[in-house]
Amino acid sequence: MDSLSFIWSVLPVLLKGLVMTVQLAVLAIIFGTIIGLIIALMKIDHRPLLNWFGGLYTWFFRGIPLLVQLIFLYYGLPAVGIVLTPYMAAVIGLSLCGGAYIAEIIRAGIQSIEKGQMEAALSLGMSYGQAMRRGIVPQTYRRLLPPMGNEFITLLKDVALVSVITMVDLLRSAQLLNQTYFRPFELYATVAVLYLILTSIFTVVVGYLEKKLTLPE
Amino acid sequence: MIQVSNVSKSFGQLKVLDDVSLEVQSGEVVVIIGPSGSGKSTLLRCLNCLEQVDDGLINIDGQAVRPGVNYLKSKDIYRLRQGIGMVFQRFNLFPHMTALENVIEGPITVRKTPREEAVEKGLRLLDKVGLADKANAYPGQLSGGQQQRVAIARSLAMEPKIMLFDEPTSALDPELVGEVLAVMKNLAKEGMTMMVVTHEMSFAKEVADRVLFMDEGKILEDGKPSQIFSDPRHPRTREFLKKLL
Ligand SMILES: Nc1ncnc2c1ncn2[C@@H]1O[C@H](COP(=O)(O)OP(=O)(O)OP(=O)(O)O)[C@@H](O)[C@H]1O
Numbered sequence: 385m386d387s388l389s390f391i392w393s394v395l396p397v398l399l400k401g402l403v404m405t406v407q408l409a410v411l412a413i414i415f416g417t418i419i420g421l422i423i424a425l426m427k428i429d430h431r432p433l434l435n436w437f438g439g440l441y442t443w444f445f446r447g448i449p450l451l452v453q454l455i456f457l458y459y460g461l462p463a464v465g466i467v468l469t470p471y472m473a474a475v476i477g478l479s480l481c482g483g484a485y486i487a488e489i490i491r492a493g494i495q496s497i498e499k500g501q502m503e504a505a506l507s508l509g510m511s512y513g514q515a516m517r518r519g520i521v522p523q524t525y526r527r528l529l530p531p532m533g534n535e536f537i538t539l540l541k542d543v544a545l546v547s548v549i550t551m552v553d554l555l556r557s558a559q560l561l562n563q564t565y566f567r568p569f570e571l572y573a574t575v576a577v578l579y580l581i582l583t584s585i586f587t588v589v590v591g592y593l594e595k596k597l598t599l600p601e
Numbered sequence: 602m603i604q605v606s607n608v609s610k611s612f613g614q615l616k617v618l619d620d621v622s623l624e625v626q627s628g629e630v631v632v633i634i635g636p637s638g639s640g641k642s643t644l645l646r647c648l649n650c651l652e653q654v655d656d657g658l659i660n661i662d663g664q665a666v667r668p669g670v671n672y673l674k675s676k677d678i679y680r681l682r683q684g685i686g687m688v689f690q691r692f693n694l695f696p697h698m699t700a701l702e703n704v705i706e707g708p709i710t711v712r713k714t715p716r717e718e719a720v721e722k723g724l725r726l727l728d729k730v731g732l733a734d735k736a737n738a739y740p741g742q743l744s745g746g747q748q749q750r751v752a753i754a755r756s757l758a759m760e761p762k763i764m765l766f767d768e769p770t771s772a773l774d775p776e777l778v779g780e781v782l783a784v785m786k787n788l789a790k791e792g793m794t795m796m797v798v799t800h801e802m803s804f805a806k807e808v809a810d811r812v813l814f815m816d817e818g819k820i821l822e823d824g825k826p827s828q829i830f831s832d833p834r835h836p837r838t839r840e841f842l843k844k845l846l
């Protein structure tokens with residue numbers, strides 16, 4: 385079988401892996417963003433205990449390689465009676481770790497808003513929470529898009545790590561196919577191309593959103 | 602309406618307000634002048650609790666502010682600020698909201714006013730500051746003078762009893778100063794209690810009931826504009842006014 389027909393014949397299997405990769409990435413992005421926002425707000429809060437917790441969180445999850453975190457979640461935790469499915473371990477690991485990086489991005493974004501904005505909001509009688517929610521955080525969306533887009537692409541690529549905890553993502557499905565067909569060049573080249581297509585789509589979407597969120601002047 | 606008793610405030614070693622006392626009656630327009638760094642902004646900011654005083658007592662419309670409350674988390678202070686409008690040198694409009702959205706933001710978020718009612722009032726306020734046709738413009742699409750007038754309308758939307766202005770025209774091109782001062786004069790005529798930090802001496806002469814001169818954290822002079830401008834008591838005032846003219 386020539387290369388192209390071989391790729392064509394295994395493409396459905398690879399695409400199934402691709403769907404899993406995208407699914408994990410999307411979940412990690414959603415949960416990671418929620419976690420990131422909460423941790424960012426903790427880090428800039430005026431209550432020291434929350435600052436401390438926020439700092440601890442990012443220190444911890446950014447300080448340990450994601451690969452180690454995933455292996456620990458899946459292979460380590462059962463020893464203390466916590467058994468996670470590979471899928472759960474993957475989602476939890478990616479979200480917790482992604483959240484730490486996203487928290488730093490959001491914190492920097494919020495702190496880049498001029499002090500006067502918070503003061504204007506407070507002057508209207510808003511509480512600190514209202515001022516954040518209505519006045520400050522929405523202003524950061526446009527500024528956050530480029531770094532968040534980068535982080536999302538990083539997360540998408542990091543999903544490949546879950547193949548070590550037996551998740552059948554894009555990379556792992558290629559590895560499994562290779563065990564049967566021994567055609568690593570075609571298989572991994574296809575994986576690479578599929579990743580490129582995914583990240584390119586992502587970049588285009590982020591660029592489009594950036595234009596859409598730019599305020600008229 | 603406003604009572605400030607022996608208020609002091611330091612930033613580190615620097616004493617920015619030094620045992621300041623003053624009283625402002627309802628409907629009075631008080632203009633504060635003084636050299637850079639004399640504590641004018643800090644005084645205004647202490648009045649609506651954007652800064653925390655170290656010492657002394659502030660009483661605004663029956664509500665007392667004492668040192669030692671947590672300014673970011675006190676419901677009393679949130680409520681106090683609702684009754685005090687603040688206009689900043691750099692406008693500080695919310696850039697992600699249109700002029701109208703800026704104006705209705707306070708009533709909707711803080712007062713829970715129904716949207717239609719807030720919009721109706723918001724449009725009326727924009728009309729009052731001469732910007733009815735700019736309701737749907739974003740701050741980035743407006744001139745400085747227009748932005749400042751929107752900012753005034755935004756403050757007025759909360760129906761404050763007191764309006765504080767911190768150099769409201771200092772960031773404006775000279776030809777745009779007049780339109781903002783005109784809005785402020787109107788407010789004064791309507792009986793609004795106002796404290797205005799400004800270098801616009803014409804405004805002080807024309808509109809102020811009283812002029813305060815501040816220097817190094819102290820109020821050195823407090824009197825009618827006619828008296829202060831023609832016959833200042835303190836040599837520092839004389840010096841300051843001479844430099845200005
Ligand atoms: N948050 C702060 N931290 C430290 N120092 C401050 C702070 N805010 C003001 N200061 C200092 O306090 C002094 C008084 O400041 P303030 O802004 O009240 O003066 P001002 O009379 O309004 O001057 P200007 O005419 O320049 O606006 C200045 O020396 C200023 O540098």
Ligand SMILES: [Mg+2]
Nearest residue numbers: 641642643767
């Ligand atoms: Mg000032």
